[in-house]
Amino acid sequence: MTNLARRARVGRQAVAGWLFVAPFTVLLVFFLLLPMLYAAKLSLYRSTLVEGEVFAWLDNYRQALGDPEFRRGVVRVLVFGAVQTPVMIGIALVAALLIDAATSRFSRVFRLAAFVPYAVPVVIGTLMWGFLYSPNTGPLSSVIDVDFLSSGTVLYSLGNIVTWQWAGYNMIVLYAALQGVPREVYESARMDGAGAVQTALRIKTPMISAAIVLVTIFTIIGTLQFFTEPLILQPLNPGAITNSYTPNVYAYHQAFSYQQYNYSAAISFLLGVVVFVGSYIFLFVTRKRSALR
């Protein structure tokens, strides 16, 4: 091929390359960058019921950081994340190890059973559990005499819904990773006399640490953005699930119940930044284990 022809082809590739990434880039700009910038701009203004919009620099952020309701919400999602994540990952891991070790048909049934909740929209899963928690329409209170939606228990009840919804999905991811572990490893472990439990703990688990890290980080990201479940169940006990229950719920109510769009933008932006930065820190800290990049 002549130099000219080669250069023409390279030029053609470049044009094609731009064209191919164009739709995605346009979407990225319009639905990621611009909203972020717009939220940032809005968050620098103040809008009162009486006066309208005025430039307020960092007032909204100052207000948020000093807002006891916002802070409670932040603490709550942090606590929630700290508790929920190990529970979820633990259950998913145990389940994955179980089905990896078992080969009966039942394990396939079990795998399906665990995964099906993922097919249910979060809204519907929450509604279902809302009915299940109710002393009158649900079966649970006849077995355990506990008010699932009181302010002391509601966070656990919500956590349970999240676990029910996602454990199966995480289990499949971990199971898929387990499938990728070379068999020779098990062979040598068996020859060394390792029992099933030991194999599971000492060998299988570390070998899928990359997948575990992945699931962990997505779980954490999810818990920090907790929104749907508390919002749906709020009418059942508005005293326990307040309008500021989580940062996202707070941002939503600020915008739609109180028309405080600027404050809402500030909270959304703050939440976005925190999650974003936190994710990267986490990934960085676990980079050796996660084998990412």
Place this chain on the structure above:
Amino acid sequence: MSVRHLSVERRPYRPRRPIRFVLTAVLTAAALVAAGCGGGDDSEEPSGPVKIKVWAWYPAFQGVVDLFNRTHTDVQIEWENAGAGQDQYTKLQTALKAGKGAPDVAMLEFQELPTFQLTKHLVDMGKYGANDIKGNYVDWAWKQVTNGESVYAIPVDAGPMAMLYREDIFQKYNLTVPKTWAEYKEVAQKLKTASPGSFIADFGANDGGFMTGLMWQAGARPFEYTAAQSPNVGVRLNNDPAKKVMAYWEDMVDSGLADTVAYGTTDQYSGLGSGKYATYIAAGWGPGYLASVAKTTSGKWRAAPIPQWDAGENAQGDWGGSSFAVTDQTKYPEQATKVAMEIFGANKDAWKIGIDEAFLFPTATPILEWDYFLTKEYEFFGGQKVNEVFVPAYNGIGEFQWSPFNSYYFNQLSTNLNQAIEKKTSWTAALDTAQQNITTYASQQGFKVAS
């Protein structure tokens, strides 16, 4: 060329499938989209009757709409149920702010009117003849919707309060119908002794309208605000009458006489249906509500006047009640005003539906004095003429003003009271906290707060 490099499973495939599939799917979808969102925007010069869009969530409203459309040729109503309560208010606020998407006429409960007035997006119907029907409404109701000569909404229904009680339970335990709150407590204690699993009532601390109605009855006036005096607003949530009410119910709950299940939950319905709650402090629309969630108890309920703080008085409060307002996004303010005035208005045919099927309590005096309404026997109440209780209650309601940030107020009230209930702390202290938060909020919003 080594085929091994292709990590595709050995399955017959047609290379062009992806694109064809994609194109077909996208085109089908695009067709669906085009068909689905045949949005009715731009209404140019109407060649036929003027179409007025109405948002409302009244039960059995379709019949009322059909009636109006049958009897009017120049105006036709397009009704949409855009959600109930806060759901609709949120949408309305959003649409008003965006400048598009709002209906011509919207249903607004009394407590929300100042909030929407403040947006300056409500049309003054006084300019289009609304003052002509002023005579149809009692003073306090007309004041809720007006600002001097300006009329921002036409009252539709109201929620005078009464005590609905289970006659069979009262008879079973030999209870007398209490006339004062003191008597109410005695009856409650008697009931509790006789039937430990029962409560005299359920106190729904999640319902701001309910609690405000009770405080209204006791003479509390948490807000002093009219559009004319904006941005001045008086906030006195924790004054004595309000504290009296809260202290009373705190005592009732602490003594195990009243339950604290949230209103609107299946647990509350169960309680009403199973006889766990012997009374239900209800509003004028309460009978209809009760009839739908506690069908199995039909015939067992009766209505009695709400207990008084001072024997012999007729102090009353209102819980709920709604009106129709016209938004400034309407292209036909005159016709929209007409619709607002006439859908229910004082129209006996429309109100027949409203009374029989929707269980609404009318605000129009001609309907209130109408024999059909006054002497109607309600099967759910064992044939009792329930309105003979509700109408005097309605007449006893005094003036009351709402704040222009009602959703914040309701939210503060329910959040703080619920927390007091959960943590078993003082309810009156909860009122103090709410008072403080609301004052701060109002100042932040640019209001000049007086307390």
Place this chain on the structure above:
Amino acid sequence: MSRPARTTGGRIASHAVMALMAAYFLLPFWWLLVASTKDNDGLFGSAPLWFSGDFKLFDNLSLLFSHDGGVYLKWLRNSALYSVVSGVGATAIAALAGYAFAKLRFPGRNMLFAALLGLIMVPATALVLPTYLLMSEAGLTDTVWAVILPSLLNPFGVYLLRVYAHDSVPDEMLEAARIDGADEFRVFRSVALPAMRPALVTVLLFTMVATWNNFFLPLVMLSDNDLFPLTVGLRTWYQSATLGNAGPALFNVIVVGALVAIVPLIVAFLLLQRYWRGGLTIGALK
């Protein structure tokens, strides 16, 4: 695949645990099934986990499809519409971009890809409200596009497809096609797409599921009842039922509405199990 021999005790124990967990995962579905056969009074009156005397499933179903002017069917249609359009659209866009990042040389490629990687971690829900506010300024809220357009953006999908394309699209075949005179799009279509198929199906399925299940975005963007997907619609009914003064509180409609809403996805899952497993493998390993 053979596994180390298990003791019978171990087998019983592990099966017992699995059975317990399976019961936990399936309990709510059983409840939903049973509850769908009861009318409103039956829901409150009878034992939650077993049928009441009356079998009212078909009554409930007819009530479901006629309630509120038959709006449920519109919601069903909307969910399907958003799901399919977003799924197909997002996959197509991600395929183009992923392939380009993997196999085409163009200036700015690495920079853009680094930006993409950086932006993958921006939380989606933090974007919903700002996107709403932005679209509100542009007057685009309360339309189907308000839901579809943001759902077309799938940075993780691009990443996935890029990685997959890099590994599974053979350069030699690309070259061969080019030498044969095909333009870049033709090359993409006839060589790359078939090679990327498993990953494409994965991205398509996951995007469709994510859109079907989406709640926050349509909740915020849409006001018109007729445009709601099932998630927002059912929640609206639930709100009305718990409001109190909005007429009859038809919980049985909500329950059976929930049942009907989950059936399509569950059926799809059962039929397409193979793709889920394959897809998640890709996700886990990459």
